[in-house]
Amino acid sequence: MPSMVIVGAQWGDEGKGKLTDYLTNKADVVVRYQGGNNAGHTVEVDDQQYKLQLIPSGILHADKLNIIGNGVVIDPEAFLGEIKKLHDRDIPTSNLKISDRAHIILPYHKKIDELSEIRRGSNDIGTTKKGIGPAYMDKTERIGIRVCDLMKKDVFAERLKQNIEIKNQYLKEIFGFEGYSYDEVLEKYLQYAEQLRPYVADTSVLVYNSIKANKRVLFEGAQGTLLDLDYGTYPYVTSSHPVAGGVCVGAGIGPSMIQKAVGVVKAYTTRVGKGPFPTELHDSTGELIRQKGFEFGTVTGRARRCGWFDAVIVRYAARISGLTGLAITKLDTIAGFDKVKICVGYKINNEIIRDFPASIEDLAECEPIYEEFNGWEDVSNITEYKKLPTNLIRYLERIEELCETRISILSVGPKRDQTIVIEEF
Ligand code: IMP
Numbered sequence: 413m414p415s416m417v418i419v420g421a422q423w424g425d426e427g428k429g430k431l432t433d434y435l436t437n438k439a440d441v442v443v444r445y446q447g448g449n450n451a452g453h454t455v456e457v458d459d460q461q462y463k464l465q466l467i468p469s470g471i472l473h474a475d476k477l478n479i480i481g482n483g484v485v486i487d488p489e490a491f492l493g494e495i496k497k498l499h500d501r502d503i504p505t506s507n508l509k510i511s512d513r514a515h516i517i518l519p520y521h522k523k524i525d526e527l528s529e530i531r532r533g534s535n536d537i538g539t540t541k542k543g544i545g546p547a548y549m550d551k552t553e554r555i556g557i558r559v560c561d562l563m564k565k566d567v568f569a570e571r572l573k574q575n576i577e578i579k580n581q582y583l584k585e586i587f588g589f590e591g592y593s594y595d596e597v598l599e600k601y602l603q604y605a606e607q608l609r610p611y612v613a614d615t616s617v618l619v620y621n622s623i624k625a626n627k628r629v630l631f632e633g634a635q636g637t638l639l640d641l642d643y644g645t646y647p648y649v650t651s652s653h654p655v656a657g658g659v660c661v662g663a664g665i666g667p668s669m670i671q672k673a674v675g676v677v678k679a680y681t682t683r684v685g686k687g688p689f690p691t692e693l694h695d696s697t698g699e700l701i702r703q704k705g706f707e708f709g710t711v712t713g714r715a716r717r718c719g720w721f722d723a724v725i726v727r728y729a730a731r732i733s734g735l736t737g738l739a740i741t742k743l744d745t746i747a748g749f750d751k752v753k754i755c756v757g758y759k760i761n762n763e764i765i766r767d768f769p770a771s772i773e774d775l776a777e778c779e780p781i782y783e784e785f786n787g788w789e790d791v792s793n794i795t796e797y798k799k800l801p802t803n804l805i806r807y808l809e810r811i812e813e814l815c816e817t818r819i820s821i822l823s824v825g826p827k828r829d830q831t832i833v834i835e836e837f
Contacts, residue, residue, distance in 0.1 A: 414628065415623050415629040415670050415671055415672075416439075416628075416629070416631070416670070416671065416673070416837060417633060417656045417659050417672070417673045417674070418431060418432055418435070418630065418631065418633055418674050418676060418739075419633040419636070419637065419655060419656050419673060419674070419675055419676070419729070419733050420633055420635055420636025420637060420654055420675075420676055421636065421637050421675030421676060421677045421726050421729035421730065421733070422637065422678065422681055422682070422722075422726070423636050423638045423645075423682065423683035423689075424634070424636040424638075424654075424683075425452075425636075425678075425682055425684065425709070425710075426636060426676040426741060427676055427678065427741030427742060427823060428633060428676045429453025429454055429455045429464065430453075430454075430455060430456070430741070430823060430831075431674075431676050431741070431821065431823070432468070432469040432470070432630060433455045433457065433469045433472060433828070434821075434828055434831055435837060436469060436470040436472075436473055436630060437473070439476060439628045439629065439630040440622065440627040440628050440629065441470075441477045441619070441628070441629045442469065442470030442471075442476055442478050442629075443478075443479040443480075443629060443631045443659075443663050444466070444468050444479070444480050444484050444632050445481045445484065445631055445632075445633070445658055445659050445662030446481075446484060446633070446634060446635075446652035446654055446658045447484060447485075447634035447635055447650060448465075448466060448485040448486065448487060448517065448542060448544050448547070449465040449466040449487050449490040449491075449711070450465075450634070450650060450711060451465055451466070451634035451635060451711070452709065452710025453465070453710065454710055455472060456826050456827055456828070457472050462501075463710060464494065465490065465494060465710075466490060467480070467494050467495070467498070468508075468632050469632060470630070470632075471498060471503060471505065471507070471508060474503075474504055474507060477507055477509070478507055478508045478509070479508075479509050479615045479618060479619060479663070480508075480509070480510040480511060480615070481511050481514070481619070481663040481664065482512075482513035482514050482615065482662065482663070483653070483658060483661055483663065484510075484511070485514065485515050485543075485547040485551075485652075486510060486514050486515070486517065486559065487516070487517035487542065487543065488517075488562075488601065488604035490517075490542070491608070492604065492607055492608075495508075505611075506610075508611055509611055509612070509613040509618060510559060510608065510611045510612055510615070511612075511613070511614070511615040511616070512559050512563070512613065512614055512615075513559070513560065513614075513664075514558065515547055515548070515550070515551045515556040515558050515559075516547070516557055516562055517542070517543040517547045518543075518557065518572075518575070518579075519592055520575075520576065520579040520580075520583065520591075520592055521547045521550070522541065522542060523543075524543070524546040524579070524582070525542065525543045525544070525546050526541045527586075527589060528545075531586075531587070536686065537648055537649075537685065537686065538684065540711050542711075544650060544652075545650075545651045548651035549651070555574070557571045559612055560612075562601065562604070562605045562608070563608075563609060563612060565602060565605075568598075568602070569598060572594065572598055572601070573594060576592060579592070580592060615663070615664070616663065616664025616665065619663050619664065619665055620664070620669075623665065623669050631659045631670070633654050633655075633656075633658070634654060635650050635652075635654040636654055636729075637654060637655055637675075637725075637732060637733065638725060638729075639654060640652075640653055640655050640658075641653060642655075643655055643732050645687045645775060646772070647772075648685060648687030648772065655729075655732050655733045656670065656673040656733035656734060656735075672737065672837065673734055673735050673736050673737075674737045674738070674739050674820060674821070675726065675730060675733060675735040675737070675738050675739070675817070676738075676739045676741060677721075677729075677738060677740055677741070678721075678740070678741050678742045678745075679721060679740055679741065679743045679745065679746050680718060680719065680720055680745070681719045681720065681721060681722050681725070682705075682707050682717060682719075683716065683717050684714050685714075687772060688772050688775040688776040688778075689717055689719060690719075690724075690755065690778045690779070690780045691719035691722045691753075691755045691780050692717050692718070693718055693719045693720065697749075698717075698718045698719065699718075701746065702718045704745045704746075705745035720752070720753040720755055720780070720782065721752075721753075721754045721755065721811065722780070723755060723756055723811060723814035723815055724755060724757060724758060724767070725768060726738070726814075726815045727766070727814060727815045727816060727817075728767065730815050730816060730817045735817050737817065737818055737819070737820030737821070737835060738811070738812070738819045738820060739819075739820060739823065740808065740811070740819055740822050741822075741823040742823065743791055743804065743824050746787075747787070747788055747789055747791050747792075749787040750787050751784050751785065751786065752784075752787050753782040753784050753785070754782065754783050754785065754811065755780040755781065756814055757781045758778035758780060758781065759778070759779040759781055760774060760777050760778050760779070761777070764781065765778070783810065785803060785807045785810070787803060788800075788801035788803045788804040788807075791804060791824045792824050792825040794824060794832070795830075795832060796832065797832055797834055808822075818834075820834055820837070821834060822834065
């Protein structure tokens with residue numbers, strides 16, 4: 413496996429954690445390049461379930477190097493909490509490094525996220541309230557505080573002082589919230605600094621050297637294409653770049669150093685939070701998919717909205733990220749249905765479109781055009797492509813055709829051995 417990026421090709425929660433964990437077997441280095449602890453991955457290894465948010469899934473393999481790149485925003489409290497949970501289960505973390513250029517999340521980011529959502533009322537974005545958006549806002553406003561700043565006591569004390577004054581004023585005037593004590597935040601974060609210190613490195617150098625040394629590097633995307641700040645259903649998006657292009661900036665390498673990009677998609681579509689969703693099912697079929705697929709958020713526990721596979725979306729994701737393959741997960745969830753559907757285009761103002769529109773107002777008007785397929789029975793024990801039911805093979809071949817991308821891998825259940833590899837990486 414050369415260097416490869418795994419991206420979510422829908423609205424997140426596509427099963428990237430399991431796939432990354434599976435591919436980690438073949439990788440030497442696993443890198444997170446954007447987002448933060450708004451992501452949630454559930455990985456099963458040897459009948460043990462692990463829930464990871466910030467730390468790459470490769471941490472469950474002691475011999476792999478795991479990297480949190482500069483494009484990630486790090487909440488030290490959440491990071492250290494995750495480390496503790498791993499240590500409690502005897503998983504070592506000496507094979508983990510975090511970028512000295514990554515920005516950190518402070519208590520006021522989380523509070524601003526929470527209060528802004530309340531203030532938006534029925535127009536809320538449905539964020540995870542982890543402070544992700546406000547931390548990226550500070551980064552672009554050039555007042556953010558980075559890991560390298562936190563490592564220098566005087567620099568951190570000075571930057572925090574400047575920031576906390578402005579943030580407290582903002583919190584008080586806009587939201588009537590009293591704000592934070594400088595001394596308390598300073599003391600707490602200086603303690604975090606010492607706990608973070610052993611993990612801090614210039615991770616761009618580590619990634620570059622790994623690729624130069626022909627190591628196999630896996631870039632683990634979080635969220636999904638339709639939550640990308642530029643390409644997603646703006647403003648119902650996250651504040652970073654989950655698309656493959658996000659790797660270059662978020663891990664500090666050039667595009668020529670990435671050889672493959674695999675898009676992970678569910679055999680159907682889900683999304684959490686708000687915003688238009690053309691193939692959403694509001695009926696008992698949607699509910700059945702939710703229950704069978706355990707479609708509840710790993711981070712927030714919210715019920716996910718469910719609908720049929722939307723080939724317009726996945727074709728768009730394939731184009732934006734230059735996908736070289738698709739990984740289709742949760743084929744077992746939609747087994748046992750009499751009929752299944754794929755959305756092949758949208759109808760809007762009596763016109764048929766096949767390219768994903770920019771405006772969410774247009775998207776809300778789009779009516780899905782479906783092709784219907786006969787269903788298939790349980791596939792959770794099948795380990796070879798040619799043994800899959802004919803109806804399922806028809807469904808998969810149509811997806812390949814519509815999305816103009818080959819399917820590389822299929823997942824028929826949560827366990828590692830419930831994976832069918834079509835094309836080796
Ligand atoms: P934020 O990333 O917390 O700012 O939330 C912005 C939007 O992204 C909301 O709609 C969230 O529900 C969504 N979101 C963020 N992280 C994830 C994820 O890992 N999976 C699915 N949706 C997510």
